[in-house]
Amino acid sequence: MNKKILMIALVVIVVSWGANLWYYQSKQLDEALFLKHYYAEVDTFEIYYLMNKQDPKKVQSIEFSDGTVMYPDYKNTGFPQDNPRMTFNVLSESTHYWMASAQFDTKEVTRESIDHQGEAIITMDDGEMIVADIGTIITEEPPERSGVFKQDMSSGGSDGRSTQSYTVKERIKIEDISSPFPELTDEMLIKIHHTASNGNRTTKGHLPDWYEKERDLEWEKVAGVNLPAIDYPLIVEQGDHIRQTIQHNKDALNAYWFPLKVTGTMENGKDFVERFLVYNHPSFTSDQMDELVERVGDE
Numbered sequence: 001m002n003k004k005i006l007m008i009a010l011v012v013i014v015v016s017w018g019a020n021l022w023y024y025q026s027k028q029l030d031e032a033l034f035l036k037h038y039y040a041e042v043d044t045f046e047i048y049y050l051m052n053k054q055d056p057k058k059v060q061s062i063e064f065s066d067g068t069v070m071y072p073d074y075k076n077t078g079f080p081q082d083n084p085r086m087t088f089n090v091l092s093e094s095t096h097y098w099m100a101s102a103q104f105d106t107k108e109v110t111r112e113s114i115d116h117q118g119e120a121i122i123t124m125d126d127g128e129m130i131v132a133d134i135g136t137i138i139t140e141e142p143p144e145r146s147g148v149f150k151q152d153m154s155s156g157g158s159d160g161r162s163t164q165s166y167t168v169k170e171r172i173k174i175e176d177i178s179s180p181f182p183e184l185t186d187e188m189l190i191k192i193h194h195t196a197s198n199g200n201r202t203t204k205g206h207l208p209d210w211y212e213k214e215r216d217l218e219w220e221k222v223a224g225v226n227l228p229a230i231d232y233p234l235i236v237e238q239g240d241h242i243r244q245t246i247q248h249n250k251d252a253l254n255a256y257w258f259p260l261k262v263t264g265t266m267e268n269g270k271d272f273v274e275r276f277l278v279y280n281h282p283s284f285t286s287d288q289m290d291e292l293v294e295r296v297g298d299e
Helices: 002-027 209-214 286-298
Strands: 037-040 044-052 059-063 090-093 097-105 115-124 129-138 149-156 161-168 172-178 188-195 234-236 241-248 255-266 271-280
Touching: 037 044, 044 059, 044 255, 044 286, 059 097, 097 286, 161 271, 188 271, 241 271
Parallel strands: 037 129, 037 255
Antiparallel strands: 044 097, 059 115, 090 097, 115 129, 149 161, 161 241, 172 234, 172 255, 188 241, 255 271
């Protein structure tokens, strides 16, 4: 009887071990998964990717669609025996995966700019070559700023909402506010709000009085007009305030850094171009990593 029980126990152990091994293998990536990136007017940027925790790899180089080849800057990383997470620039982790990034600096290449669309050829540090759609990366030099805006404050929180507020230095006519990536409508909502010169009073903590009132409001109640619905031109007087509020989709699985381009006319009749920055540096949860793996597997 005891022998029979022992045999049953051994069978259960073997089956359980086999099931665990199968589950573990089913979770392993065939190759690193790269996020899509939406970068414009940048000179340094990060490429984010997901890799197996038990077989980590570093990006050795990337060949972009315009023929530019770049090598990441790993100056601030350590040796594997010191801190593996630091060596691979790990940003977050789950049971099976590490999310990491490779940092690039366009000043390291001789080309004036990078104009990348879609697939890139990525070489890992073990020689593996991966062809992946990493999005759009444009690094052209931005035009000179006109200086008509003075930034008053910038804030962001874990709820995915960020705000930037500006004072206008002279009377202007804003004729357009546009994004280089209008397709990112599922990633974020953007509102622009114009207030008169007396509408930005500060509280004891030197923040505008509206900040405390609005930071926990539902999006529909936040002051401003959604970006696509703005009725141009906007006439803004000297000393008035322009506020940009963004609600980022916390479940979005892309990385982006780009300016909203603000164009118009100054009081002297000259055209101006200014920029309101929009960015998202992803650091995924375990569930988001699993969702990314599932999404890429369905493509």
